[in-house]
Amino acid sequence: MTRAIMIQGAGSNVGKSMLVAGLARAFTRRGRAVAPFKPQNMSNNAAVTVDGGEIGRAQALQAMAAGCAPHTDMNPVLLKPESETGAQLVVQGHRVGPRAARDYMRDKAGLLPRVLESFHRLCRKADLVLVEGAGSPAEINLRDGDIANMGFARAANVPVILVGDIDRGGVIAQLVGTQAVLEAGDAACITGFAVNKFRGDVRLFDGGVTEIVTRTGWPCLGVVPWFADAWRLPPEDVLDLASTPGGPCRIAVPQLGRIANFDDLGPLANEPGVSVEIVPPGRPLPGDADLVLLSGSKSTIADLAALRANGWDIDLAAHVRREGRVLGICGGYQMLGRSIADPEGLEGPPSTVEGLGMLDVETVMRPEKRLALSDAHHMASGAPLSGYEIHLGQTHGPDRDRAWLRIGDRPEGASSISGRVRGTYLHGLFASDPFRAAYLAEMGASSDLCYGATVERTLDALAAHLETHLDLDRLWDLSRPVAG
Structure with missing residues (x-):
């Protein structure tokens, strides 16, 4: 029994x-x-x-x-x-x-x-x-x-x-x-x-x-x-998020109030050659970061307002001018676009707000939530990866023609013309060892970590x-x- x-x-x-x-x-x-x-x-x-x-x-x-x-x-x-x-x-x-x-x-x-x-x-x-x-x-x-x-x-x-x-x-x-x-x-x-x-x-x-x-x-x-x-285990709560000093490849993560699905950070934090810095409100984004990662958000429009209130939009613009890289995942991806529309008031009063304008895409919030486990591959390297999608918005625009991932026959994500600013709806992608190694290699970092084995x-x-x-x-x- x-x-x-x-x-x-x-x-x-x-x-x-x-x-x-x-x-x-x-x-x-x-x-x-x-x-x-x-x-x-x-x-x-x-x-x-x-x-x-x-x-x-x-x-x-x-x-x-x-x-x-x-x-x-x-x-x-x-x-x-x-x-x-x-x-x-x-x-x-x-x-x-x-x-x-x-x-x-x-x-x-x-x-x-x-x-x-x-x-x-x-x-x-x-x-x-x-x-x-x-x-x-x-x-x-x-x-x-x-x-x-x-x-x-x-x-x-x-x-x-x-x-x-x-x-x-x-x-x-x-x-x-x-x-x-x-x-x-x-x-x-x-x-x-x-x-x-x-x-x-x-x-x-x-x-x-x-x-x-x-x-x-x-x-x-x-x-x-x-x-x-x-x-070394995926954190459950935002209270468990902490910076992890490591190697010379520096990744900065603004700590927004409604940050969501931040398990994307765990594999990066376990990399010996990578330092993940969680930047709390009131502190500027580090000027020497190799990558600024905008995580998912449960309230994208509110978190975008908080990002601006902290001056992080100015820091991000300076980071891009220095040819730094930016990756937005889910809500972070939506923030990078030209606009976010919430016509049905799913996140508050109906509104349309201006995005950061770093990707030529626009997002419209819809009540239908997409929930999916997805197998994909990295188009530049061919590296396989798997992850999950969990979001309300639909994103369209010219920079989606430069998708950098593919889920089955469907292009996924968007890239700027320079390729240094990217977005995707796919969470959990860094848990895939071949993809993580290929992505870090673009920033001059190497990886031989088996993340799944580390968790086990x-x-x-x-x-x-x-x-x-x-x-x-x-x-x-x-x-x-x-x-x-």
């Missing part, structure tokens, strides 16, 4: 996603069929699934760790923030439409049947379902109608392991305090705890473990040291790390059979 257990956090960003990925690989190596599941995710970093939908990028990585294909059932509710008070709602992989935060909070309980439907479908295909919570159950102001933490755990009768982050400090208060604020039925769901991100000699926290056990009555499954190679080795190392520092046998025993 299928078993399930849920990993919840005593706070946000405690490492839940990473722990679930490592546990998925560890139990898979033990011969179990594992499936990851997150009832509700909030992220602009999405992945396209084999069944033609989208889920959070973290669940796609967890599926890879478990050796299975990403499926929309692994993340049935996805919220993609579009503003400070609203998000695009995706249910079982497909866009429903925009939701104001207040409206979603009022209506979210109505999504629980769809969440449970996806969960039970997964359970029919796995020995163990590893469920990841969202944020923290200690946010009891969000408990009414909850589908992400204790609301799901109780509806599905799934036991919970609570994880604290010692790197932030106050981990005893995190864990003990969570128990203190939960109502009795929710607190009873928690069957154990773990402490994550410890730096130094874990024996120094023996007294802390004793205090938590004494005050909560929960068993400790382990204290997990800091996993230094976590940066890192997942194996993470699994071994958790085997050493967590009691996985006890975790299995604490998991509970799932009623069909």
Whole structure:
């Protein structure tokens, strides 16, 4: 019979996603069929699934760790923030439409049947379902109608392991305090705890473990040291984006507020000869960058306004005059054109805005979202690549006649006359080793990195790390059979 257990956090960003990925690989190596599941995710970093939908990028990585294909059932509710008070709602992989935060909070309980439907479908295909919570159950102001933490755990009768982050400090208060604020039925769901991100000699926290056990009555499954190679895995959240110093080839990435699908950066960050610099708001783009990369955006028009407000449009123009290269991916591609029209108000009030004018193309936003896994090739080198498309806009114009990629028989992307400014809708292209090597060679950099193998080795190392520092046998025993 299928078993399930849920990993919840005593706070946000405690490492839940990473722990679930490592546990998925560890139990898979033990011969179990594992499936990851997150009832509700909030992220602009999405992945396209084999069944033609989208889920959070973290669940796609967890599926890879478990050796299975990403499926929309692994993340049935996805919220993609579009503003400070609203998000695009995706249910079982497909866009429903925009939701104001207040409206979603009022209506979210109505999504629980769809969440449970996806969960039970997964359970029919796995020995163990590893469920990841969202944020923290200690946010009891969000408990009414909850589908992400204790609301799901109780509806599905799934036991919970609570994880604290010692790197932030106050981990005893995190864990003990969570128990203190939960109502009795929710607190009873928690069957154990773990402490994550410890730096130094874990024996120094023996007294802390004793205090938590004494005050909560929960068993400790382990204290997990800091996993230094976590940066080698695709980041889940914009908070995880960080510059990676490396070799002399310098790539600058403006950090826009609604940056999306930035897993394009992971393979470049792993290149020994490449330095990836995430440029925060308020700082100029470096004048000596070889490439400025404009990533995807969940709100292209708003991010374009922010780019101008930071003066990055001026920096980009100077970069191009110095014969520097620019690559726009998805939303970044749209920004590089002459105009972006949103006649139906998909990103806000209906409007047409002037683009950066670095590509002779124009984009019109349409409500039909394109979701596709795509195999392609680089026209200059013939290098094969694969990736995914996930966008609303349609882009046309003369510079598309200089497409630099081809998907099947269809030209993809656009190039300036000089070839130094390019755009494409294809995400994930740098994960393909032959293409990445050919692209970097244009800037005088070499590559012999096998990125996929690097990710697999890192997942194996993470699994071994958790085997050493967590009691996985006890975790299995604490998991509970799932009623069909």
